[in-house]
Amino acid sequence: MHGQSMHGQSMHGHLSVSDFEKASPTFELFDNGAFQPPHDARPAFCTFEGVLTVDETMMSTDPETLTVPSAFGKDLRLFPAFEIGFLSTDGELIPANQDLTARPGASYWEVIVQPGKVWSENGDGDWSRGSFPFALVSRIDGNTHNGVATFVYRENAISSLRYQIVQQTAPLSLPDKFLASGALKARYRAAPLGNRDELITEFRKFEKMRLRTRPWSDLAELTGSAKIHDFDSDILPEKLVADALLVGETLYVKSAATPAGELPYAGRQRFGVWSITKTAALGVAILRIAQQFDREIFTKRVSDFVAEARAFPGWVDVTFGDAYTMAAGLGYGSDDPQNGAMEPYDGVYLDWYSAQSWSAKMNHMFRNTNLYSWGPGKVVRYRDEEMFFLALGLDAYVKQQLGPDEDIWSYLTREVYNPLEIQVLPTSRTVEQDLKTGVPYMGYGMYPTLEDLAKIAKLYLNEGEWNGNQLLPRDIVRELLAGKEPRGYRTYWSKFPYYYRTFWYAAHQWRGELTYVPCMSGYGGSVVALLPNGVVALRIANSIDATDDVVKMQSFLDVEL
Incomplete structure (x- = not known):
């Protein structure tokens, strides 16, 4: 069965066992059904449990040539190297890590892997099949390139991973939208995972x-x-x-x-x-803090928790409530309050956006932001910088309440997302050179x-209520x-x-x-x-x-x- 893709490519209908080792050097699409169990799928011949490792590999893309092949010193065309434990149970393929992950290398991307399936098919001999969805992401940008990977395996053997990237959300730093396909050389170390029981129970x-x-x-x-x-x-x-x-x-x-x-x-x-992150993460976080700890959080100054802001007029008096509603009275745009809520997204903003560590972002926004004549709490100006400032303040607040090892994202996950029956919700964070966990941006970057x-x-x-529990005021x-x-x-x-x-x-x-x-x-x-x-x-x-x-x-x- 062959069809024609929307991008003018011949689209193939099925992946045979031999296809796993002969990926085309140019972009090619298979019907997405080839990456999932067919209606007549049978149980896998054996379980899949162990560590899957892949190396960086050049992707075949559509368009073939990207306008900008690299960004921030990293190659956009490289599929990232990763190493993730998996285990199968009842036909499900469960990854041990569903957060952003990648091994160090030259690729711009990291990967988020989600649970998939294992099965077997007529005509495959003693091979079983597995597949899982994934998204390529960047800790700097907030978009995803969504795809699926599949492979065949035996007790102690695995094929290459065939993959295709077939959809994406809007890019900001990158001028190109693209699809991609290829084969990833894979290594499989079959061994019981130490936390297998916990993984299965939680799943x-x-x-x-x-x-x-x-x-x-x-x-x-x-x-x-x-x-x-x-x-x-x-x-x-x-x-x-x-x-x-x-x-x-x-x-x-x-x-x-x-x-x-x-x-x-x-x-x-x-x-x-x-920016849905602003409402679905940051807004939920401050409301949970108001419910659990302090209804007056909105009137407190963020600078009382972020000491670095105290040296900068304008920032020192911004309250949690001002930042929460984008009314800090700061920005890069027109001093006319009727000029519109949207701030310029040009060079000054992009310099802040491109800064990778929390300190670089903080120093840039404190030193390069103008004070509007109307002051805080009067006019909305839509700025990611205020959301990041608020995230820093909330992170410091929960550390003060719960100890220095607490983190605003782990707090949000435990206090709200898990009660909402959401097991994992990944987010991008600042990139810190000392390998410390970065601060979540929280104005964008959730997946x-x-x-x-x-x-x-x-x-x-x-x-604010869920299953009889009042999580938010x-x-x-x-x-x-x-x-x-x-x-x-x-x-x-x-x-x-x-x-x-x-x-x-x-x-x-x-x-x-x-x-x-x-x-x-x-x-x-x-x-x-x-x-x-x-x-x-x-x-x-x-x-x-x-x-x-x-x-x-x-x-x-x-x-x-």
Whole structure:
């Protein structure tokens, strides 16, 4: 079976055992189904347990030549080397590490590996097969290149890993979007993993707590196709990565298309969602701290916890609440308060963005930011720097409360994500030369699944309550939800005319009345909307420009089920 890819490439239908050792030196696509168990798959002949190691390998890309082949001294064309333990149980392939990982080398990328499958097929002899989804990520950028890898194996032998990268979210530092394919020379050291029982127990526990995921056709049958036919129809298909609706406790996925068919393991794929991180991570973190420790956290000065800020006028008086709602009174743009919420994303910002250590980022933002005439707490100016400043302050706060070994991301994971039945949620951090764990950016850089985003949105819609536990302050969360009155600060932007506490507010006619709908929004056109009827609308997109099809929100918000 052969088809034609959207990129003009011949697309193959099946990987034979012999194909694993003869990858083409040029880009080639297989149908994504070749990387997953077929309908007639049989159990694997043997378990897979041990350490999988791959070396850096040049990728075959489409386009063949990248406009910029390297960034920050690293090669964009190299698939990263990695070493990860895996074990199989009941047909599932569980990685021991689901965080960003890579062995030192020349590649720009790191990899996030997610659980996959093991099975066997007729015609493979005594070989079993395994596959897993992955995302290439960078600690500097916040996008993902999503793909899948597969291999055949015996008791103590493994083939090369065949892989293909078939989708991505929007790049910022890199001018090119690209697909990739190839074979990775693999080494397999079969041996029991020391934490195998814990890995299996944790995997099974969180798998049981996953949301029900159903195809779009099920929702059409349940509600009538006319009600959902036009959902998210404004955005051009080539800019869409995935979209879905959470209705009740069920996630209905409308689309997760790629040039090689539906995105493999779509429910387990992680996406770079850029500034959605502000609401889904940083906003949740400060609200959890308010609930658990201190309702007055919003009025405290961040500089009381980040001593380095005390020497810089403007920064010294910024409160946690000012930074939380992007109203610090600092920036690089116009001193006209009606000039709009968006700050310039040019040289000064990019220098800060490119700084890799927490101290370099901190020193740059303290020394290169202007003080606006209106001061803090008056006007919104959308800046990642404020979010990073807030992250530094919250990290110092939880260390003060819980000890020097605490970390804001581990705190957030333990206190909120795990109770939400999210096992792991990776994030990018600053890069520190002394091998210390970096500080999470928290203005961008988290890598959730669609289900992770749906659960976090549902927590907000539940007014901070989950399974009978009040994780976030009910009264504060309630005022963030959809309503007839605008809240926060004017943005002078038609798409989202108001901004408040990490949420953008869309002005939408809901059942004949103007309603302000809270949205988490990320670069590229990714949006998570908390609709007035309790439905969550989700879109992952990769648009580089804010074109009309991305700016229009009507079809995305008009879900009156």
